[in-house]
Amino acid sequence: MLPVTAPRRDAQPASARGEQTKHNIVDTALRLFREQGYERTTMRGIADAAGVSVGNAYYYFPSKQHLVQAYYEQSQEEHAAAARPVLDGERDFETRLAGVLRARLDTMQPYKEFATSFFRTAADPHSPLSPFSAESAPAREMSTALYAEALHGSTAKVVPELRDELPELLWLYQMGVVLFWVYDDSPGARKTYLLVERTVPLVVRLVGLARYRLLRGVVNDVLQLLRDLRRA
Secondary structure, three states: OOOOOOOOOOHHHHHHHHHHHHHHHHHHHHHHHHHHOOOOOOHHHHHHHHOOOHHHHHHHOOOHHHHHHHHHHHHHHHHHHHHHHHHHHOOOHHHHHHHHHHHHHHHHHHHHHHHHHHHHHHOOOOOOOOOOOOOOHHHHHHHHHHHHHHHHOOOOOOOHHHHOOHHHHHHHHHHHHHHHHHHOOOHHHHHHHHHHHHHHHHHHHHHHHOOOHHHHHHHHHHHHHHHHHHHO
């Protein structure tokens, strides 16, 4: 009879240690990105500051770009958590949309200096770090899903042809707000919060106006343009 091999007791702890190491590397990288800038930060510098070997750092993240993608996804998780109170407690679409956007600003604000210096890299349309790149799709889809929840869990009346496309349009609206935030040098990004406060009611009003037959053709044209751009 073959001896029975007991299950390894260290399997789960080893996995937990791996996740802890990954989080440590990401947190260290973000700190160095903020302190030194993206371009000046190296994988060796990240590994040294995180207290791991360079090989270990590359094992989890083959490049700095992978670290930024990890930041994107971590940032989206923080955004979803920060938006949870308004999504769980409100049904009014305007309140939900404003709350989600303010949560986005709240969670980004600690990374303001890094985002400002990093924007040159992310703005390159050919960079995998662009928010519109294929590599950024997981974070983009997480963000779009949050706006879908903000819409579908509300009492908003939206025409059927717009309902499925609106979350992506709201994500594009968020990207415009983020771009304004990158250049906003007011204390605590006060101007960007004001932008959200003033533009959310306009967006909600436009969504409501789309129900009227007079504007239905314009809405359909906008949606068709969005579909054509996806296929182009």
